[in-house]
Amino acid sequence: MERSTPDHGTVSARRFARGWHCLGLVADYADGKPHPLNIFGTRLVAFRGEDGAMHILDGYCPHMGADLAGGHVEGDSVVCPFHHWKWGSDGKCTSIPYCKRVPARAKVKAWSTLEKNQLLFVWHDAEGNAPDPAVEIPRIEACYSADWTEWMMRKMVIQTNCRELVDNLADVAHFGPVHGSPASYFCNTFDGHLGYQMFQGEDSELLGSGLRADSAYFGPAYHITRMTAKTGGQTVDTLLLNCHVPIDQNSFELRYAIKVLKQPHLSEAENQAIAEGYAGQAHKSFFQDVAIWHSKTRIDKPILCDGDGPVYQLREWYEQFYTDVADLPAPSKKVFESKGGVWRQLDEVPEQARSQLHLI
Structure with missing residues (x-):
């Protein structure tokens, strides 16, 4: 087989792969508590909502920077431990206990998730694209x-x-x-x-x-x-x-x-x-x-x-x-x-x- 030495790895040294990534057993996240994830060079939080689905959000509250994994789950929201701002499964702030109006900019990134084969997956794309239906995880x-x-x-x-x-x-x-x-x-x-x-x-x-x-x-x-x-x-x-x-x-x-x-x-x-x-x-x-x-x-x-x-x-x-x-x-x-x-x-x-x- 002919050997060459192409210059691979230049882009991959600066970003993370596009695709589904497995986070382990769904059951490990389904206890009604928020779970921290230190992945993709950042902090995320995973939780199962009252709707029965798994949700993953950016893990730090954009209000004052608290770790949302230190809070608790209420309905389909995770509640910040610092000031009790509630963050819904879509990443939008749903409630602030000491304020009637939620700022329009009060939202965090909601990550696409998938449950299959008893496993939890999260989608990553450096360009921010939605999951590609062609790149599926097959049912086993x-x-x-x-x-x-x-x-x-x-x-x-x-x-x-x-x-x-x-x-x-x-x-x-x-x-x-x-x-x-x-x-x-x-x-x-x-x-x-x-x-x-x-x-x-x-x-x-x-x-x-x-x-x-x-x-x-x-x-x-x-x-x-x-x-x-x-x-x-x-x-x-x-x-x-x-x-x-x-x-x-x-x-x-x-x-x-x-x-x-x-x-x-x-x-x-x-x-x-x-x-x-x-x-x-x-x-x-x-x-x-x-x-x-x-x-x-x-x-x-x-x-x-x-x-x-x-x-x-x-x-x-x-x-x-x-x-x-x-x-x-x-x-x-x-x-x-x-x-x-x-x-x-x-x-x-x-x-x-x-x-x-x-x-x-």
Whole structure:
């Protein structure tokens, strides 16, 4: 594969990605209290209103600067702890207890939210555009099925730029050294706002044998993987969530979660025990990456060899989320496949690499 060194990362070093960002489980925000969010270089507040919907507003009161997360929820409003100004779900001030007239300029930004797959999402766009209907978060039936365990989630803060995490989508060479599971087959597809990876390996030190991982980024920050492997004499079928939200340009919140398909011949307790055991192994595998991210630095022009895969093409795909909508190139699809360590670019996605995520 031909290697070049394009200058990616210039825009992405100054802004945050356009798209849906996952904030974790909806249930964690649904207790009727305001929750602080330190993301996108600012402070936000999230709360569930009396209307049953999740709302996210800019987190500081524009009156005298108090933190709205220190207040309380009343109806569909969050009440400032300092002077009890009420801020509605649309960001407008609805009431001031010691004043009859609310100033026309009394409003804060209301952020677009989405609840899907038991998860809460917030939309970010540096240009202030509304969510693009074409960049949707797909419904995953496993999240609404009793055949699967509940999400087992962990949250952590990584002290580096979030692009370091996204690079893993194309970084086939790290699976052997970091995870002890070298790829026997690998394929990347970059198709509009979707970035796919198909991984197959013979053995994994932590996750079992015959490992197959079908994964995709739906936009810049929400990553889902369907993974199967044989361990302990049975096939374990899992769904992995790997999502991030930038705190600033040099740190991000990372949420990692797993669901496991239950074995029909086992009891609920037995299935939960298997799920928790395998989740522990998956977390160990994932934390092998975390240890690298914690200490690495950003390299905008890495020196690559022929076995490294389409790292620059991945970054070119990823740069779209940092580019003004008016300046975006026409949508395209690029496919790269590796067999026996030899890379080639294809015109179409091969049968072996076709994603089944839409069938979950």
